[in-house]
Amino acid sequence: MIENLDPSLVDWSRYQFALTAIYHWIFVPLTLGLAFIIAIMETIYVKTGDPEWKRITKFWMTLFGVNFAIGVATGIILEFEFGTNWSNYSWFVGDIFGAPLAIEGIMAFFMESTFIAIMFFGWNKVSKKFHLAASWLTAIGANLSALWILVANAWMQNPVGTTFNPVTARNEMTSFWDVALSSTAINKFLHTITQGYILGAVFVIGVSCWFLLKKREVLFAKRSIIVAAAFGLIFSLVVIGTGDSSAKDVAKYQPMKFAAMEGLKKGSEGQSIVAFGILKEFGEEKNVDFHFKLEIPKMLSFLSDYDFNSFVPGIDDIIEGNEEHGLMPAQEKIERGKVAIDALRALNTAKQNNDTEKLNELIAMFQDKDFKENYFKYFGYGYFTNTKDLIPNVPLVFYSFHIMVILGSFFVIMFALFLYMGIKNKIKNQRWLFYVGIISIPLVYVASQTGWIVAEVGRQPWVIQNLMPVKVAVSQVSTTTVQTTFWLFATIFTGLLIAELRIMFKQIKIGPKEGK
């Protein structure tokens, strides 16, 4: 007896994955950024031979170690949750998605885990240069880990380099390089890791400001701030560039997400951008409207493709269609998706009945360019009946996007200010600046999480854009079982987060040690 899937199972599976991802992403960006900052500091130590730089390096390395451990703990859960909670997904796209995960393990995780041992325990066992190389390789390994999982994530947002095999009922890779080097993959990787660098830099500045506020370890704090501010400023500028190219990518491949980011109900040519606004209630009907909004004319069109007069579709255009601009109504996509699903069902029947002639005919149909572009392209839509289900949670995406952008802009100014004050040696008595540095730590975490909310909530209801809805990807586990594991994870992760924060605060309070 085959039971229909419980909708709440999909919701709880999503909550569990979101919970794990959110916790994981609290720790990973700090690892990404801090690893390079530490490597830079150690390079200065090796170049200058100044033991103060060794002290500085070792202090940040201690905090790095505490953070790294909990990042690893949450990371393993994410990997296996693809199987435990998204088993259909694992088969439907495992041929493409699994490869980056395996490469991540072979190429990156081993590099990271091998050299981190040298980094922590090798100070008195290996030469200075070998130790320095280990620190850089740990940083590179951490970033390579991010590369491959982000390639996999990018493929879900823009599934390229793949074809559907109706006989095996799954998507199969046709070009590794199309998957690894798609514009979405490159943008996602660069935008995400540079965001991690910013977070690492803000963390170093914020903690250093605390020391300055307490009038402790002044030389240590000033040096740390200069390195972090220079590092942060460079990459906060890079993140603006990668954010811009990511936005163009989203506009091209995920127009619904782009419309949700801007709360755009009805699109137009020369579309203005909402710099800030307050949305009205987004109820069951999923209507998008503003109490008020502050707009910049034509900027959204420019953001989407460098053309001030181009057309940007809104949510209504995507759902109802827009003939003038060649947008197919969502209902038509649903009908075409059902045709593709029916064709696959007929193919399965022919296979079961050993009807070779019919089977070959249907296989040929799935390989036909016209069928691929006009029907199979909408395969995932065939699982929907209500077009409103194709609209994500607009307020969550809209506010997350705007918070991320506002904070991103703030960090550019902040880094420039700290770098200037640091180089001019004016940083010592600026208490207001120290408070800015400290308060920036929670703010950079907010920016970091909201970025992922835009990426992941914005693409709902798709787990793989246009091909597989989230509700089709789920494992058949009872809702109660997933609720149980959700609360277990929530309890453990929260407990470990509290432990991590307490350890971090204590280590910061202890400060840099006199080491050998």
Next chain:
Amino acid sequence: MFESLSYILLQQYWWMIISLLGSTLVFLLFVQGGQTMIYTLGKTDIERTMLVNSLGRKWEFTFTTLVTFGGAFFASFPLFYSTSFGGAYWVWMIILFAFILQAVSYEFRSKPNNFFGKRTFESFLFINGVIGTVFLGVAVGTFFTGSEFIVDKTSITNVESPVISRWAGAARGLEAVLNFTNVALGLAVFFLARIIASLYFRNSIDNSAISARIKKQLLYNTVPFLVFFLWFLFALILKDGFAVNPDTKEVTMEPYKYLNNFIEMPIVLSLFLIGVVSVLFGIIKSYLKFDTFSTKGVWFVGIGTILTVFALFLVSGFNNTAYYPSVTDLQSSLTIENSSSSKFTLTAMSYVSLMVPFVAWYIWYAWKAINKKKIDQDEMETDSHVY
């Protein structure tokens, strides 16, 4: 290079990679085994600190190998990933919970203000040590004894219920512990991990009190290991196995299938025998010549473990055998042919696998660099990064 290989050869190549990763993982589970011995071998705080730090410099290798094992399985045999992980939900979740606890425990254990206290983190390490070994052993046991699932790829067209792999057992994988063959393998892995850990401690710690206790533990763990391993081995070679008809792909039960696999694959049998002999040689000689040989014992037992487990994995999947059999629906059983990725993906991944020797080389180099001086009390009292 790999493009010229046939699809079945690529599938077999990837089964060998999975087998190699799986067998390396079983060797590296000595970290878990060692975690269950911290209070057995360490009677004072400094002794326990030496033991924890000795393992703490290696735990990430085990962890990373587990993650890579999972990733490689996903990439090369995605139907296993979706069927087993999505089906035997509780078994895998329990294993995962145990590994979360481990990942933080080393770093957090001795740090001031760590919220749970030192003993709690040591308990986490113990829990991980028991569950990590026993449950992974039980999970691998199902490769020979079967699981309760149904695979129907046509379900994807059922709009209301598109799930391809369905688990038939209400216990979501926990039913595997009711089969004593699975449990015997789990316990054999547990005691083997403790044996390798004992020898690893002997190799990496310079402390006479700990060494004296290691010798006793070697004996205490070898006896139950042999009992459970031999139980599993006899059960394996005497039981019916899940054979695949090479022409029709139909899965049927074949008497003495795994014994036949050993006989029909003499190289695999040789690897298995060399592995078993190497494990026994390493243990026995380490015990008898404790003062002069036991520091080298870990390498004999370790390499022997890798060869033995590698051969067992090959026996489970090669020679027309279903490596992940279904006892609910024999025809749903997973074989290396019906559950693998496409030829294109396996080919692309095979190029990545060429990095494995390089990775193994730098791991070995780093291992030697860290272990060239044994851990002693002085280092624990002076080093800046002590767990």
